[in-house]
Amino acid sequence: MREKELNILKDYKYGFTTDIESVKAPKGLNQEVIRFISNIKKEPQWLLEWRLKAFERLKALKEPDWQKPKYPKIDYQDLYYYSAPKSFKEKPNSLDDLDPKLLDTYKKLGIPLQEQKRLNGIAVDAVFDSVSVATTFKEKLTEKGIIFCSISEAVQKYPELVKKYLGTVIPITDHYFATLNSAVFTDGSFVYIPPNIRCPMELSTYFRINASDTGQFERTLIIADKGSYVSYLEGCTAPMRDENQLHAANVELIALDDAEIKYSTVQNWYPGDKDGKGGIYNFVTKRGLCKGKNSKISWTQVETGSAITWKYPSCILQGDNSIGEFYSIAITNNHQKADTGTKMIHLGKNTKSKIISKGISAGLSDMTYRGLVDISSRANNSRNYTQCDSLLMGNKCGAHTIPYIKNKNLESNIEHEATTSKISEDQLHYCQQRGLNQEEAVGLIVNGFCKEVLQQLPMEFAVEAQKLVGISLEGSVG
């Protein structure tokens, strides 16, 4: 009986597909496809040229191969780079115009798109395959001058803002996947917070890959103008499919003087089945620029999904007194692999960074923390504190910590602490003797281990993340 319950729980809850007719660009990666994407989005000439420039650059680049998780060669010519539900050919004006099947999908995912869910107080932009579906709470945000829309819409309505900031944190020449994204990105979210405005609600995007053989290349750009504050959350799911799907997003954050951006991710892409078949390749570039003085960027990530997670949400601390933070929980189970961490680049004076990373590996999975702390010669009186903890479950998984530390400034300080521990049979037995079942016991122990990071999440999502942590590890012991 318990066995059966466990199996049901282990199944990926979001593994359904939605039967919606879609419009796709022809398979393959070439100029025509890029023109197709740009054309269908009615983009201005400069953006098309920008994309083509990235594509030219891409031809000269090679996929990086220094990461720990290896993966079979991806045939970039065998992917669709644009897929949109057919009913989207004409962009819907309101939620009522949406395909009811799509609304149903989001309902299954628990995303509060509908009007009656307004009480939740979270503004959501939802991206389905390549297209942004709907943005809620628009009016309320507009009152404060906050822009929260899809990046396609921003290109049309606020071209000067997009042109000014797009690619300034992740240049089109950056590296293979970032450059690929620049060439073929389809949609994503755009946020602009005007000076001295505190965004009154959490902004949130849900990404979902539905169509098969589709890569998802979304692009998110968040700008917090002087003295403003925003907290942003992204969530992701995908249907269960046998083949691997590529997700190569770029996220750029820019914080001007005295501004703060808090960016939280709960990543629950399909991880593949228990034998390692299928699952998402999550090769994402996320970078924040603390451009102004006293600015702050804080990344919090809970990474439980994907077959391979390969990402380093980073902060460039350019402004004096700026602060960068990275809080991470990464969980791998079965055959999942993760190579994740952060980069903290200290350029300004009195800059501070903090890295708290909690890695949990179970089953046959493998986890690597890889992080760079780089304090430049100009960054007087700067500080970094890093703490990397790994928790192992069972004896067939791996955990690795690879810190790169560069300090070129004698006035600055770097601290690094690391631990590795194991959930012991005895700890589980102790909890079970106190009436907790095995899953509750694992959940309790792991949540204790992750506590410092979970505390960083916005309240509503902390609860969700806590549950997710438990679910991801179900069946991993005993």
Added chain:
Amino acid sequence: MLKINNLNAKIDKKIILNNFSLNINPGEVHAIMGPNGSGKSTLSNILSGKKGYDVTGEILYENKNLFELETEERAHKGIFLAFQYPLEIPGVNTNIFLKTSLNAIRRANGEKELDAIEFLNLVKEKAKNLKFEEEKLNRQLNVGFSGGEKKKNEILQMSILNPKLSILDETDSGLDIDALRIVADGVNSLRKKNNSFLIITHYQRLLDYIKPDFVHVLINGKIIKSGGPELALELEKKGYENFN
């Protein structure tokens, strides 16, 4: 309440319990005394549901086959083990652990779960009785606790869960005299006509404070003699070596 008939336990082919039998009725306090390696901790492990033993024989708890119950189900039905070496669980607040435990057991028994305030009132009262500093309840479970504090924490959990059958596995070892007395008071306050105790110990001194109804001498996995409290004194005088 608990009937153990001809229990044999092996670990890696080594015989640890050998035709072990014991009968505990509701309200009784039994003490098992024995030297190192006599099988005392194996007995408490098996009763609590710990895996890894090769077991034959029969254990009936409230007339049900104990082997058919998972560890947590045994806890739900009122079996409590005060661990010889209580485990540390980093990041988990002691209060939250206690509340999770109590509510898991209450839920399994169809009782209403306690809310935060009801629970705090209960835990404060019990902690006070055991002279357990409230401040420690907000610390991570057993992390940085002294040996004595960990043992007291076990007794605190016992008094909150109010189990029917409490097994104390060498709870007295590592306790100073004051702590020993507090622990014994805790046990005595739970002695009721339906609550039974199995006290496993090396020494007689705990039995100065908790008066057992029966004392059993365990040597090489077998009870070689049973009697009243006077047996413990005799044992203390002679030592295990010369006891027969």
